[in-house]
Amino acid sequence: MVGKRSITETEKAVRARLGDIPLRREQMAAVSNIYRAAAAVRQHLENSVLRDAELTWTAFTVLWEVWIWGESETRHVAEEAGISKGTLTGVARTLETRGLLHRAAHATDGRLVLLSLTPAGEELMARVFPAFNAEEAFVADDLTADECLTLADGLRRIVARLEAKGEERRQELLAGGEPKPRRGGRRPKG
Amino acid sequence: MVGKRSITETEKAVRARLGDIPLRREQMAAVSNIYRAAAAVRQHLENSVLRDAELTWTAFTVLWEVWIWGESETRHVAEEAGISKGTLTGVARTLETRGLLHRAAHATDGRLVLLSLTPAGEELMARVFPAFNAEEAFVADDLTADECLTLADGLRRIVARLEAKGEERRQELLAGGEPKPRRGGRRPKG
DNA sequence: ACCCGTTCGTTTGGGCCCGTACGATCTAGG
DNA sequence: CCTAGATCGTACGGGCCCAAACGAACGGGT
Numbered sequence: 001m002v003g004k005r006s007i008t009e010t011e012k013a014v015r016a017r018l019g020d021i022p023l024r025r026e027q028m029a030a031v032s033n034i035y036r037a038a039a040a041v042r043q044h045l046e047n048s049v050l051r052d053a054e055l056t057w058t059a060f061t062v063l064w065e066v067w068i069w070g071e072s073e074t075r076h077v078a079e080e081a082g083i084s085k086g087t088l089t090g091v092a093r094t095l096e097t098r099g100l101l102h103r104a105a106h107a108t109d110g111r112l113v114l115l116s117l118t119p120a121g122e123e124l125m126a127r128v129f130p131a132f133n134a135e136e137a138f139v140a141d142d143l144t145a146d147e148c149l150t151l152a153d154g155l156r157r158i159v160a161r162l163e164a165k166g167e168e169r170r171q172e173l174l175a176g177g178e179p180k181p182r183r184g185g186r187r188p189k190g
Numbered sequence: 191m192v193g194k195r196s197i198t199e200t201e202k203a204v205r206a207r208l209g210d211i212p213l214r215r216e217q218m219a220a221v222s223n224i225y226r227a228a229a230a231v232r233q234h235l236e237n238s239v240l241r242d243a244e245l246t247w248t249a250f251t252v253l254w255e256v257w258i259w260g261e262s263e264t265r266h267v268a269e270e271a272g273i274s275k276g277t278l279t280g281v282a283r284t285l286e287t288r289g290l291l292h293r294a295a296h297a298t299d300g301r302l303v304l305l306s307l308t309p310a311g312e313e314l315m316a317r318v319f320p321a322f323n324a325e326e327a328f329v330a331d332d333l334t335a336d337e338c339l340t341l342a343d344g345l346r347r348i349v350a351r352l353e354a355k356g357e358e359r360r361q362e363l364l365a366g367g368e369p370k371p372r373r374g375g376r377r378p379k380g
Numbered sequence: 381a382c383c384c385g386t387t388c389g390t391t392t393g394g395g396c397c398c399g400t401a402c403g404a405t406c407t408a409g410g
Numbered sequence: 411c412c413t414a415g416a417t418c419g420t421a422c423g424g425g426c427c428c429a430a431a432c433g434a435a436c437g438g439g440t
Binding site: 010013014017023024026027028029030031032033034035036037038039040041042044047048049052067068069082133134135136137138139140141142143145146147148149150151152154155156157158159160161162163166169170173174 | 200203204207213214216217218219220221222223224225226227228229230231232234237238239242257258259272321323324325326327328329330331332333335336337338339340341342344345346347348349350351352353356359360363364
């Protein structure tokens with residue numbers, strides 16, 4: 001599910017594949033392990049707690065944001081959940097259909113939509129979140145509390161670096177070539 | 191894009207939301223930062239190197255596996271890439287249409303399909319991978335090499351724990367309640 | 381040769397995901 | 411007022427994603 005070849009084995013194959021290209025091994029090991037760990041943790045939670053509650057990862061994330069912060073504007077929920085506003089429209093509709101989420105108009109700004117949990121949504125989160133947190137603790141249970149904090153700090157510094165300098169970096173990389181559109185996305189009106 | 195509220199702020203809101211439930215804060219911080227970092231890194235790479243090459247994250251992962259390991263059976267590629275075999279069928283078809291991937295029958299086992307890169311695929315990877323690796327190095331550039339190794343080790347231990355005990359744990363959690371089907375997935379034949 | 385359980389990759393259905401286009405709405409500046 | 415620009419959530423198109431169902435192919439046992 002996460003790959004059965006070891007990091008060491010992979011690095012060896014990479015060096016064999018292009019021994020001339022200078023690799024940054026430590027950074028590569030750290031970053032590629034972020035993907036592996038994220039996928040493994042997500043899969044564990046999806047196949048245990050979330051499956052039991054019949055929630056997808058994203059649906060849970062959306063409910064969690066609204067649960068913690070209370071009634072929220074959709075753009076903020078999308079931002080916090082790390083999904084596009086277009087995606088949120090669909091997820092929110094699904095959750096509304098299931099009677100877990102409520103959509104309401106803003107009192108003074110007619111463009112805004114506010115999301116809040118229904119009583120059923122509140123009940124679900126009160127039941128699911130403790131189980132979710134228990135599994136988060138389970139996956140990290142081979143690490144001491146100190147090691148968890150060290151890990152969290154290293155990851156936080158990567159996130160902080162990208163928030164501070166990511167956009168600038170992407171601009172630099174694109175300088176010269178026009179920004180090709182990502183595959184997918186609505187076609188021009190013509 | 192990754193959320194503008196701090197971890198500290200979030201934890202405070204969580205405690206306010208359910209002060210009675212005992213949280214495991216260190217583990218929670220470590221694990222939730224894994225999601226944040228993974229999403230931030232993936233988004234950075236998708237919006238720079240991969241966008242320039244007109245590749246999605248998954249498509250790149252599939253090409254990378256075949257590039258590093260050479261002609262491979264599809265089930266192994268899916269396993270290593272961390273996607274289901276059904277997903278791989280679609281991704282491989284897309285890449286085949288674009289002339290980057292080649293599909294061939296196995297010499298003796300008629301069930302197997304072998305994937306390999308076309309010359310165009312080889313050329314693309316030789317150009318894209320160095321840029322990809324450079325961005326992996328960029329995102330971790332605030333960490334020393336030692337810190338990268340510490341980070342990689344912590345993440346590796348989480349992955350190892352899940353590989354060793356994840357399945358068993360999920361069995362324990364399901365004991366008592368029948369395993370509800372994940373949302374999505376083909377309906378039973380009835 | 382013929383079963384029969386196993387293992388492939390593919391199909392299918394439901395859902396997530398992004399980025400562009402779009403219409404409704406708000407807000408400044410005249 | 412009124413109009414130009416900004417910003418909101420939604421519609422849409424293309425692609426990814428999973429799990430169950432499926433048919434082709436394998437392989438051991440008779």
